[in-house]
Amino acid sequence: MTSSSKTSQLGQPLSEALLTACDREPIHRPDAIQSYGLLLIADASTLTVLGGAGDLEGRLSTDWLGRSLPELLSLPPGGFQDFTPASFSDARISGLQGETFSLLIHPSDGKLLVELEPIQEARLLTWEIFGRIDATADRFERCPDVAEVCRQGAKVFKKLTGFDRVMVYRFQEDGSGCVVGEHRNEIFPSLLNHHFPASDIPRQARALYLRNRIRVIPNVHYEAAVIRPAEAGLSGIDLSDVQLRSISPVHLQYMANMGVAASASISLVVDGVLWGMITCHNATPRILSEDIRAACRTLAGVMSRQLRNKEELVTYQERLRLRNATEFATSHFDAAASVETNLRHFASELRSLFPCDGFAVIGTQDVTACGVTPAKADLLAIRDWLRLGSNGGIFCSSSLGKDYPPAENWPTLSAGIIAIALPFRSPLTLIWSRVEIVQVIEWAGNPHKGTPDQDGILHPRKSFDSWQQTVCGQSQRWNTEQKQAARRLRRILIADYQTHQLRELNATLTATVQERESLLQQKDFLIREVNHRVQNSLQMVASFLKLQARTSTNEETTQALSEAQHRIAAIGLVHRRLYRGDHVGVVDLSRYLEELIQELCSSLGAAWERHLRIFLVPVTLSADRAINVGLVLTELVINASKYAYRGDAGPLHITLSETGDRLILTVSDQGCHDIDMNGNGFGTRMMKAVVSSLSGTLTYTLLHPGLEAVMSVPLDTHSTGSHSETPDEQLYS
Known part of the structure; x- marks a missing residue:
């Protein structure tokens, strides 16, 4: 039987098998085995023999089909219940012709595939x-x-x-x-x-x-033993694990051609x-x-x-x-120099990193090259081409002409490259280049086996004599370690670039901070000078008012001058706190009001200290708003002393709280208020103006006995608003 007419294990003529693409041939389902052994196929659940291959009648048993597998092989049936692959590999089976077979079992598609192979002595x-x-x-x-x-x-x-x-x-x-x-x-x-x-x-x-x-x-040259009987429906069963599995006819012809x-x-x-x-x-x-x-x-x-x-x-x-x-x-990089400067200066050292014939540092227009490299214009063109790809910053090729066709014109200058793209503010590209190595590869026969004969049938090649192929346009291959080293170098250079950028930024920030410190020192000096002059001026005014009060014979004038002293003291206290504070322009309102109340008590009389009840929550406020709040509190305390207790000391409760986005100042007494409800004195007009400037409200409530004054102002310095005067606002005049 000739090879062209022989039937393959797949049930198709060899000519058709040869025409089938090798990578699509189902070689794991040949429906046949090599004839030197035997194959039994049994149902995995019932252990009944459904089919087989090989000379089973002449070498094993004449009535093998349909029998129980344990009975046919003279093996204990319990061993098949908990089956694991190769569990009977040490078993030995005697045949009809005095042969001894080794046993190997595999599961496949709900079947048990039992291989019987003759044992050599x-x-x-x-x-x-x-x-x-x-x-x-x-x-x-x-x-x-x-x-x-x-x-x-x-x-x-x-x-x-x-x-x-x-x-x-x-x-x-x-x-x-x-x-x-x-x-x-x-x-x-x-x-x-x-x-x-x-x-x-x-x-x-x-x-x-x-x-x-x-x-x-x-x-x-064996004759394949086909799985039988055909009516058992075992065609296409997976024989991947079967060692006796029949071989592709294409491969058998290939081996025969090799002798x-x-x-x-x-x-x-x-x-x-x-x-x-x-x-x-x-x-x-x-x-x-x-x-x-x-x-x-x-x-x-x-x-x-x-x-x-x-x-x-x-x-x-x-x-x-x-x-x-x-x-x-x-x-060896200079820490003070830019990464680009270092790369160009140490080009020869970087060239020796990878075995290559040339190295180039390519910037926007400048190219620094050493060794054998393409022309400057070609290097710039390669850089532009690399930027169009998405290769993670690394490109590697040992056949540059295939990836970048213009490179086919100069293989003696560069046939393979490994390139690093650096995404700097002014992008850089590093290229290591290798020239062409003309290789002569010896093949075992002509590798192009797709040559049909006169009948149009594609056969495996018949000659395995040395067949030489000259390969051009390729360089030495870049290995995996070199590619990984290129990625590591890219990370190092990017980190150096970022460090250099941070160093420059830190230098700029340091200069800015130094300039700011100088300005702050000047500002601190000016604040000290202003505070000193303001304190002197306020002290002079207070002394003048005090002198005027002593020399005045009019009681009303004396009282007005005394109240003016208290208001000036409130303003002076704010200035002193601003000078002592860490944050210029910001005041801790609770501490400021506490000190203000202490100064008021000392001027009004020591008896007031045991009558005061103060609860102040910490609130930070701008200096100008704190002055206004202090003026209102001073006026309310003076009015309580003047109208509620007729100049004597009495119970006085002062509370500072924060509710939502508003500041609440409450001053309440327990005195008797026999005053003009529609008064329009200087103190009342001043408080109205101050509260209005704070975009707040001031309300009064009679307590019987006593009076409670509540000022509510927004915490936000940018808040605006209006308020309507109520009759109670005219209680103090």
Whole structure:
């Protein structure tokens, strides 16, 4: 049967399978197995055998279909009730032809998939397996780098499996692969350092290599054993975990074209990612026994851990080098100079941060460059192009001509860059540039396998001879550590810029504060001088009034002069408090009124002190408003002494409170008020004017005995309002 007419495991002709896109082929549902083993499919709840694949009648039992799985395999039924994958891996089943099968069970879509694989007689002993693992782990530990681990790994797996050629295959960033380690005999040619396209191992195949860490094909020319019977409805069942799963016909043709009769693939997984594979080829059919496969899985895990350790060591060393280089370059910056000045001055030190051929600092119009870089106009154009992208301030490319087409004209000046955009007030762009490196890549055959034959059928490539490809327009790749270092440098430079901005702002603020302090000192001097002169003037007026009162023979005139002295004392007290206060122009009204009342008591007579009841809440008020409140309080106290008690001392209650947005001053006595209710004396007119200037109200209430005067003014200095006079306002005249 020719390959073009052979029926694939999917029930379609091979020609149709070959035309199917590799990455869409459902290789996990082939509906068939490799014929060297047997497969039973049972219902997971009833354990009844629903179907199978392989020569079950000739190698296991003639009446296998419909039987109970425990009965058919001579196993205790209780073991299937609490099923876990691979729970019967140590069980052994005897066949009709004297064969002994190993047993492995997998769940799939409500079914149990039971694999039966013939056991080879020659088996490794347990102590021998552990001895090999220990020796191999020690060998890997002594390897200096990843390349040596791969070379030693190829030797170890060649000796363990006995295959003709063993290769360590590593996946690249673009999905392609490269042979980085190899050990072989003379049957197969060397493929060391040869590349394979990403399409050779499609996406869904890689997913299966992660799920099944080892995959064997004892004979690529096998006839697939289809799952039967067809009426059981088992078509399309998921065989992802079945090791006997049949292989894609495209892959079998691919292996046959390479001259491979048997193969094995062992996955190398680093941190949950498919790092690469150990690929084993043999020129003749070869079965890899169960014990050898177990040893391969374990050794692949040991090798994967060592690969991770070696890569982490290289990564750590590169990160440490970059960190030290960054700190060395930035530690020489002049703290007093701007970031742009430092960057231009230390351009040569910054160039050595990353291995490159040139470095440039690009400002608005100025360019500072060293080494091999494009022309100034081209650098400015690159800067403008970078600003249009949203790359988080970092751009990296090893094929600049593909990302920025104008760069195709000067690959010998720059074929790859790593750029940092700095969002300063005057933006800056830093560019490290690498020139073109012409690479000659050796492929295992022409990687462009999409060449149809005369019938229009797409076949895997038939030749795997070295096929060279010259790659131009690309520079050396920027590694992950260099990209991270660029991001770190950008953060450092932005922080330095912000620090410099803050330093300049602090200098400006310091100068402003010093100027303000000088102005405050001048103002304090002026306030002292004004207060001194005001106090002298008020003292002179008070002394003059006192002298006039002593010489006056008119009692009414003497009383008026005395009241004038009290009013002047109230104003003088405010000035003294302003001078002593920490906040110029602001007065603690409660303390001011308390001192004012004490001075009034001392002038009215010591007997008043035992009759006063004072409750004042702390209120802060502007000086001019405090003076007016003090004048009103002085007038009310004088009127209480004059009219309520006829010059004698008597009970007097003074309260200062705050209600909402208003200030309430209350003065009440318990005297007898036999006065003219419509009086219009100087004191009354003055209080009306003062209260009006405060936008407040002054009301009187007769208490029988006594009188209560309540002044209400807004706390807000900008409040305005009007009030209507009431007859009670004329009580004191």
